[in-house]
Amino acid sequence: xxxxxxxxxxxxxxxxxxxxxxxxxxxxxxxxxxxxxxxxxxxxxxxxxxxxxxxxxxxxxxxxxxxxxxxxxxxxxxxxxxxxxxxxxxxxxxxxxxxxxxxxxxxxxxxxxxxxxxxxxxxxxxxxxxxxxxxxxxxxxxxxxxxxxxxxxxxxxxxxxxxxxxxxxxxxxxxxxxxxxxxxxxxxxxxxxxxxxxxxxxxxxxxxxxxxxxxxxxxxxxxxxxxxxxxxxxxxxxxxxxxxxxxxxxxxxxxxxxxxxxxxxxxxxxxxxx
Numbered sequence: 001x002x003x004x005x006x007x008x009x010x011x012x013x014x015x016x017x018x019x020x021x022x023x024x025x026x027x028x029x030x031x032x033x034x035x036x037x038x039x040x041x042x043x044x045x046x047x048x049x050x051x052x053x054x055x056x057x058x059x060x061x062x063x064x065x066x067x068x069x070x071x072x073x074x075x076x077x078x079x080x081x082x083x084x085x086x087x088x089x090x091x092x093x094x095x096x097x098x099x100x101x102x103x104x105x106x107x108x109x110x111x112x113x114x115x116x117x118x119x120x121x122x123x124x125x126x127x128x129x130x131x132x133x134x135x136x137x138x139x140x141x142x143x144x145x146x147x148x149x150x151x152x153x154x155x156x157x158x159x160x161x162x163x164x165x166x167x168x169x170x171x172x173x174x175x176x177x178x179x180x181x182x183x184x185x186x187x188x189x190x191x192x193x194x195x196x197x198x199x200x201x202x203x204x205x206x207x208x209x210x211x212x213x214x215x216x217x218x219x220x221x222x223x224x225x226x227x228x229x230x231x232x233x234x235x236x237x238x239x240x241x242x243x244x245x246x247x248x249x250x251x252x253x254x255x256x257x258x259x260x261x262x263x264x265x266x267x268x269x270x271x272x273x274x
Contacts, residue, residue, distance in 0.1 A: 002033060013155045018042050021140055024109045028116060031142040038121065038141040038155045043072045045138065047105040047120060068108060071138045075101070075122045083124075084149055088157050096157060099124050100149045107140060119145055121152045169197040173216060182249060184242075188224075195223050 014030060014037040021027065021039030030037045046068045055064040083099040101122050107115040118140040125135040139156055141147070169175040173196040178189045196219045232238065258265035 002035065012036065013038055013158075015155055015158060016040065024107060024115050027107075027118070027140060027142065031116070036141070036143050038139050038143070038152065040137060040139045040156075041071070041107075043070070043136075043138060045071050045140075046108045047071060047074075047118075048108075048114070049074070050104040050106060050117065071120065071122065072136075074103075075124075075136065075138075086150060086153050088150075088153050097126070098153055098157070099126065100153050102145075102147075102149060102152060104145050105140075116142075119143055119147065119152075121156065123153060123156050165197070168201075169193050172200055173197045173220075182245075184245070192220050192223055192227075196220055199223075 014035050016037075016039045018040040021041040027037065027039060048066045048068055050066070052066060054066050057063050078101060083101050085097060085099050088096045088098055103120045105118060105120045107118050109115045119142070121139045121141060123137045123139070124133050126132060127134050137156060139152075141152065143152075166175065173193040175190065175193040175197075178186055196216060199219055200216075255265045
């Protein structure tokens, strides 16, 4: 997706959960195409600290290397002075305050081999009343070590704002109410629902107006008309292409229905061949 559409989507970071940060080849692929990423990793991830001196050489055998250590054990061994308290942004219940620490490390691949150098970022949240640690997130980034802790914390906590946006679109604009069968309809439903959510948020922030209220179907229809004219979806060639795709899909569905019972689909003269 980044190769054909990356230039049309202005962005500075790529963030993701631990399912995206778990495979080392995915992090390496993002670095090879010049994308700056901050991907969460599981708590049992092992790494080698590059900012601590290696063990002293005893004079015999191989020179000792820095030991492998899990991110959980390393973060729990830090004293309170190593953490920095930051106010990331305003949340629904007040300012979002976290504690952040970063360290240059070398990760380990799934084959238990030494991987690439990365920047480990650990963010922990504390309870507002009891001041106890309630959540700890671990992330690996391919950015430069000089990146500020404020920037790393902002990117890590932006994921929750995206999830809240999707939840808002599901409840207000029917993002999860798609019941079609093909991918073309799904691709049209998703942007229309997100645009409708954006329109409703702008109207809510603008306050009450004397203009008549617009319903959600009217908003979706208006956006669909604008996009249809902008992308020339109403031309004769586009309609013929869509009709051909629908006929091809129906014919393939009929063919595989009979193939399921190891039978040859009967020839249908009323269907248009392709």
